[in-house]
Amino acid sequence: MADNDIMETLGGTCAVIYGIIRETYLFWQSKGELVDGYCYLTEPTIYKRTMYGKRLQRAAIKKLLEHGLIERKFCGMPRRQCFKILNFSQSAQMNLQVGANEPTSSYKRTDKSAQMNLQVGANVCLSNTRDNTRYNTRAEEGGEEGELYRNIQQYGMLSPLLAERIKKDIDDYGIAWCKEAFEVAKRRGKANWSYAQGVIKRWEGEYGRVEKPWELERNDRKTNSNRQSTKARTDVDWSKESDEIC
Numbered sequence: 001m002a003d004n005d006i007m008e009t010l011g012g013t014c015a016v017i018y019g020i021i022r023e024t025y026l027f028w029q030s031k032g033e034l035v036d037g038y039c040y041l042t043e044p045t046i047y048k049r050t051m052y053g054k055r056l057q058r059a060a061i062k063k064l065l066e067h068g069l070i071e072r073k074f075c076g077m078p079r080r081q082c083f084k085i086l087n088f089s090q091s092a093q094m095n096l097q098v099g100a101n102e103p104t105s106s107y108k109r110t111d112k113s114a115q116m117n118l119q120v121g122a123n124v125c126l127s128n129t130r131d132n133t134r135y136n137t138r139a140e141e142g143g144e145e146g147e148l149y150r151n152i153q154q155y156g157m158l159s160p161l162l163a164e165r166i167k168k169d170i171d172d173y174g175i176a177w178c179k180e181a182f183e184v185a186k187r188r189g190k191a192n193w194s195y196a197q198g199v200i201k202r203w204e205g206e207y208g209r210v211e212k213p214w215e216l217e218r219n220d221r222k223t224n225s226n227r228q229s230t231k232a233r234t235d236v237d238w239s240k241e242s243d244e245i246c
Contacts, residue, residue: 010063016050017060021070023159025085038073038082144175152182155191166193173200173209180214 007015021041028039046057064070071084149158149166170178181196181203188195203213210216 006069010067011060013052013056014060014063017046017052017057018064018069019161020046020049020159021064021083022085023161024157025083027157027159035075035082038071038075038084040076040080040082042080144179145170148175148179148182151179152191152193155186162193165197169197169200173204176212177203180212184214 004015006018024041025034025039028034043054043057046052047054052060061070061072065072068086071086073082074080075082148170149163152158152162152166166178177200178196181199182191182193184199185191185193185195203217207213207216
């Protein structure tokens with residue numbers, strides 16, 4: 001999730017992009033699958049989660065690099081961007097070094113801004129620990145809720161932000177709705193929670209808060225299919241029939 005200090009210092013776009021990079025990094029770090037200390041995160045993935053285009057993404061990443069909060073390199077074929085979250089000491093040292101090297105006319109950095117960078121680094125470390133614990137325990141829960149989290153995790157990262165969205169939908173609509181909606185998403189080749197949310201909203205709009213709207217939907221589709229089949233059999237163009245008597 002977006003860090004308030006980063007939002008105040010660098011802006012909302014930078015805070016959101018940093019939050020996504022951090023969540024991805026911590027996820028692969030917890031699995032021990034970082035590549036030389038870096039994690040993959042492509043521009044299309046960031047766009048899917050934020051709707052930020054390439055220009056916004058690149059401007060935000062440039063600021064994060066300049067302030068020493070992340071490192072980036074390109075690797076693989078085709079080339080993919082990889083990120084590393086710098087720890088507190090690295091971030092603080094790089095921020096202070098940037099402040100010493102930058103011309104006064106460009107940024108006009110002061111001791112107060114350097115202290116703010118140190119505070120950002122401390123808050124990032126604390127927030128990282130909280131988020132890492134939270135999204136790991138979601139998938140370890142028992143019962144139907146834990147089963148749903150594990151099912152979703154098979155198709156992508158279960159980040160803290162995504163886990164909170166799912167939890168809210170479970171509280172609002174119930175676990176049965178959420179499980180069935182994700183099954184519908186999987187059958188249609190759209191195994192992501194955004195698609196499942198769309199299914200839930202459609203059920204609510206068409207059938208209200210009934211117990212099993214998916215069964216009503218299947219019955220409606222079956223009825224419509226039978227009607228179309230009957231119409232196709234009855235709509236015969238008799239003008240093309242032969243006048244001959246068999």
